[in-house]
Amino acid sequence: MDWKKTHYYLHTFCRYFLATMILGYAFAKILGTQFTSQPSTYDQPIGSLSGFNLTWYYYGYSFWYGVFIAISQITSSLLLFFRKTTRIGVVLFLSYMINILLVDFAYDIEGAKGMAATMTIMALFILISEYPLFIKYFLTEPPLFQDSERPDWINNIRKVKWVYIPIVFFGFYFGLSTLKSMLMGKNQFYGTWQNKDTTANFKYFNFEVANTFKINGTHNIDKIANGTYSFTNDSLVLKTFTEEYQSVLDKDKSNAIINPDTTKMLILLKGKYVIRDNDLIIQTDTNNIIFKRIR
Structure with a gap:
């Protein structure tokens, strides 16, 4: 079996499948067939709403936010249709698709989990197909500013970050924990x-x-x-x-x-x-x- 040719066919199929399917979701948001709550939803206490109704009401509250997501989906679709722009297209696609997948499972959106998982796996396949390029760009390529391009005083104090980072990390955690206990503590009446x-x-x-x-x-x-x-x-x-x-x-x-x-x-x-x-x-x-x- 010619694995390279098989890889090409599968890679191309995934590109076109994702680019085609996501257009449907994008236009559904623009036309209002997605993120639309029924009138009865507005008369229900929020504590009685299902994960689906809660999610649809939340995302449907702002029309322009749904349009923004739709524009991102349309953009990634057009980028995935062409080989030269596939890399940036799949990165954009995954930036919102992973979030959609997590929302579908976290809020128990029945009927959407399977497709979301399938599309995420396909996108990861496209991304991983060229993992050496991404590793080179994000990890092995030198950073934007080399030591020789930075002021000497910056190079001399760069080790301060090993003190600064733990202070910020643990400072925010314990600081917010203290504020929570002071301002959001729950007593027997809560x-x-x-x-x-x-x-x-x-x-x-x-x-x-x-x-x-x-x-x-x-x-x-x-x-x-x-x-x-x-x-x-x-x-x-x-x-x-x-x-x-x-x-x-x-x-x-x-x-x-x-x-x-x-x-x-x-x-x-x-x-x-x-x-x-x-x-x-x-x-x-x-x-x-x-x-x-x-x-």
């Missing part, structure tokens, strides 16, 4: 609780990060109140902003929403609490409020 009193004017209570809360309506969409809370071993205090100041925050274009004025807050609820399994019982001066954790 989560969504459902009001067991069906006659109440609100159904869902959300305790969130940074000791903040939101009280939402029937479908956990309509906002009723929000603010901050503090607690001890047995007592809980919820504070909310005045209506006047809340309207300021809703229209905020500065940093007021990040650093709100806590002097403009009122006590919304104050009482003793008990958490038993998935039940939260808050005893106020007038009644008991019982919540059930749903997530």
Whole structure:
């Protein structure tokens, strides 16, 4: 068997197959047959959306972003059709195709996984067919600026990077970990609780990060109140902003929403609490409020 000729036929087939198929996906984005959500999707709580609906809604939110992806796909298609531009075409193709493959599997996009995997494997075959050239370009070719072309003081301190890189690497990791524990720590209240009193004017209570809360309506969409809370071993205090100041925050274009004025807050609820399994019982001066954790 003539392996070189077989390689040529397979290489050519993969080029034309990828270039042809990706055009269909590109025009689907431009014409709106892809990344289009059905009207019923907009009435569903985000927590109930499937991976497919969530992905389609997210990517379909911005039309121009879908067009940008489509233009990248059309460009790579045209480049793959010609032998002289195949190398840059396959690099461009893989730059978005690997991401598509990961999204299909991470968000469980049924019906798309097989084709995405096939096209990625074909593109990798085209890339690997000329791996010596890529190794030479990316690894063995001298860097852009040689030592003789750089200022002497740069050459003298170049070893500082072996100190700088670990500092940046571990500094960001531990710095962000510390900020997360300080600002995004989760306590025993964190989560969504459902009001067991069906006659109440609100159904869902959300305790969130940074000791903040939101009280939402029937479908956990309509906002009723929000603010901050503090607690001890047995007592809980919820504070909310005045209506006047809340309207300021809703229209905020500065940093007021990040650093709100806590002097403009009122006590919304104050009482003793008990958490038993998935039940939260808050005893106020007038009644008991019982919540059930749903997530």
